[in-house]
Amino acid sequence: MKKKQNNRKEQLLFQRYGADSVPKNIIYNEQIDLLLSHRSVRKYLPDALPDGTIETIIAAAQSASNSSNLNQWSVIAITDPELKSEIAKTSRLGSKFGMGNPYIEQAPVFLLWIADMSRNNKISLVENETAQVLQYTDAFLMASIDTAIASQNAVVAAESLGLGIVYIGAMRNNAKEISVLLNLPDYSYVVFGMAVGKPDPTEVSRIRPRLSQNAVLHYNGYNKDRWLDEVTVYEKAFLEFREEIGLKNKSWQETVRFSSNDLTYMEGRENLRTTLQERGFKLL
Amino acid sequence: MKKKQNNRKEQLLFQRYGADSVPKNIIYNEQIDLLLSHRSVRKYLPDALPDGTIETIIAAAQSASNSSNLNQWSVIAITDPELKSEIAKTSRLGSKFGMGNPYIEQAPVFLLWIADMSRNNKISLVENETAQVLQYTDAFLMASIDTAIASQNAVVAAESLGLGIVYIGAMRNNAKEISVLLNLPDYSYVVFGMAVGKPDPTEVSRIRPRLSQNAVLHYNGYNKDRWLDEVTVYEKAFLEFREEIGLKNKSWQETVRFSSNDLTYMEGRENLRTTLQERGFKLL
Numbered sequence: 001m002k003k004k005q006n007n008r009k010e011q012l013l014f015q016r017y018g019a020d021s022v023p024k025n026i027i028y029n030e031q032i033d034l035l036l037s038h039r040s041v042r043k044y045l046p047d048a049l050p051d052g053t054i055e056t057i058i059a060a061a062q063s064a065s066n067s068s069n070l071n072q073w074s075v076i077a078i079t080d081p082e083l084k085s086e087i088a089k090t091s092r093l094g095s096k097f098g099m100g101n102p103y104i105e106q107a108p109v110f111l112l113w114i115a116d117m118s119r120n121n122k123i124s125l126v127e128n129e130t131a132q133v134l135q136y137t138d139a140f141l142m143a144s145i146d147t148a149i150a151s152q153n154a155v156v157a158a159e160s161l162g163l164g165i166v167y168i169g170a171m172r173n174n175a176k177e178i179s180v181l182l183n184l185p186d187y188s189y190v191v192f193g194m195a196v197g198k199p200d201p202t203e204v205s206r207i208r209p210r211l212s213q214n215a216v217l218h219y220n221g222y223n224k225d226r227w228l229d230e231v232t233v234y235e236k237a238f239l240e241f242r243e244e245i246g247l248k249n250k251s252w253q254e255t256v257r258f259s260s261n262d263l264t265y266m267e268g269r270e271n272l273r274t275t276l277q278e279r280g281f282k283l284l
Numbered sequence: 285m286k287k288k289q290n291n292r293k294e295q296l297l298f299q300r301y302g303a304d305s306v307p308k309n310i311i312y313n314e315q316i317d318l319l320l321s322h323r324s325v326r327k328y329l330p331d332a333l334p335d336g337t338i339e340t341i342i343a344a345a346q347s348a349s350n351s352s353n354l355n356q357w358s359v360i361a362i363t364d365p366e367l368k369s370e371i372a373k374t375s376r377l378g379s380k381f382g383m384g385n386p387y388i389e390q391a392p393v394f395l396l397w398i399a400d401m402s403r404n405n406k407i408s409l410v411e412n413e414t415a416q417v418l419q420y421t422d423a424f425l426m427a428s429i430d431t432a433i434a435s436q437n438a439v440v441a442a443e444s445l446g447l448g449i450v451y452i453g454a455m456r457n458n459a460k461e462i463s464v465l466l467n468l469p470d471y472s473y474v475v476f477g478m479a480v481g482k483p484d485p486t487e488v489s490r491i492r493p494r495l496s497q498n499a500v501l502h503y504n505g506y507n508k509d510r511w512l513d514e515v516t517v518y519e520k521a522f523l524e525f526r527e528e529i530g531l532k533n534k535s536w537q538e539t540v541r542f543s544s545n546d547l548t549y550m551e552g553r554e555n556l557r558t559t560l561q562e563r564g565f566k567l568l
Contacts, residue, residue: 025336031444052309124544148432160315260408
């Protein structure tokens with residue numbers, strides 16, 4: 001039993017870091033197994049979610065820490081097929097795939113995670129004409145961070161139930177029209193979407209490798225140069241991953257350069273600041 | 285066994301939502317038990333973390349989803365007692381408690397979670413003089429979100445090992461000097477800190493209640509008014525919680541008004557945008 005567990009642990013770490021960067025001394029238990037096993041799911045069975053799934057993953061999300069207990073996020077669960085298609089089209093996710101978006105349309109539920117200062121803004125206007133703290137970048141960031149932290153607890157809960165998820169940051173591509181479509185109040189915006197459903201076992205996929213711990217983990221101060229050598233090692237694991245799941249040969253640094261240098265990567269997200277300001281966030 | 289489990293589940297949900305708002309149909313397993321059990325720990329034993337703890341929780345963090353696989357975060361683990369004190373002082377957390385900060389100084393490890401576009405900026409400058417995508421608010425937000433999502437996986441891993449944590453958003457109070465103290469490169473900033481350690485069993489604490497699911501969970505569109513009634517119900521659970529752990533009587537809406545209307549709540553975070561811009565993030 002112990003040996004079988006060790007084999008599984010080694011296999012998970014091997015896939016996550018590549019053969020040359022497996023971290024030592026990793027402690028292992030059932031919860032950690034679940035976390036290390038994560039992969040994004042992009043092909044779903046049409047099965048409905050079991051009763052209580054949404055309530056359960058939202059309870060998990062609400063159990064996460066949040067800044068000053070301000071309860072500054074909301075979720076919209078989209079189950080209506082027409083609305084799902086409309087959302088895929090509005091966020092320009094549809095166009096990428098021709099008709100519709102397979103993640104959103106196949107998955108029985110699409111969750112929209114909303115940084116939501118609208119409740120607290122209304123509560124605060126009883127005393128003032130403007131809730132001045134909410135005008136600052138930090139307040140916006142705080143609500144966005146709290147939403148992200150909560151959402152990851154929902155992911156862990158969903159995966160513990162045998163479900164798969166994929167985050168969709170593209171929900172910010174057209175933040176303006178998405179907000180109108182969903183009837184969002186001022187001082188709120190969709191941070192990201194998340195498809196939730198039963199993974200289709202025919203999907204060709206596996207755990208995606210990350211940079212080595214040497215590149216991202218520092219002790220007692222930031223070491224500015226150590227990551228440089230790690231990137232070369234990472235490229236090997238990255239290429240093996242792409243080959244294995246049938247993607248065309250491309251280096252990680254090429255994907256980084258595209259995402260940093262080419263505005264087409266943003267697909268409209270360059271307008272996010274303007275839209276947020278129209279929606280109440282002053283971002284001072 | 286089943287009955288014992290049900291009792292525990294009901295107790296966790298009762299504490300999380302208060303007697304009047306316990307959600308129905310919650311599915312339960314060991315992972316979900318761990319998530320529902322979360323509480324922030326603010327009193328630690330001085331015990332060192334077991335060997336491999338940091339590597340394990342970072343492996344969990346790296347296993348979380350991240351935007352376009354860009355690997356845009358780093359962690360600095362602070363174990364040096366003098367540096368911990370320096371950080372508490374610089375972030376103006378010390379002053380609040382007289383000498384030093386008990387969470388940071390008691391806990392054997394203090395993790396600083398860093399949104400880090402510095403690596404990808406350097407990789408991208410090979411092709412261009414400016415990585416234009418990184419100048420936008422969305423790129424900054426993406427790195428911050430990815431950091432938050434990753435950190436929550438670290439929390440789940442740490443708690444599965446019997447450890448406790450508390451997030452410290454106050455690391456942004458004095459973002460400018462904290463960056464200098466830690467030798468952070470441009471295009472990076474500390475999103476938040478996190479104390480990690482063995483909970484001191486003498487701490488008077490419990491699970492903190494949240495707004496009901498009715499207030500935060502919507503279906504197929506946002507319902508703008510439904511939360512209003514829920515706040516009244518929430519105040520009851522909130523007051524009971526404060527009484528139980530010995531805090532003075534104060535309503536949730538009072539805490540919300542203070543945090544939204546009173547700039548003293550920000551403790552310097554009103555300068556975050558200026559500091560971020562000085563550190564490379566243009567926030568267009």
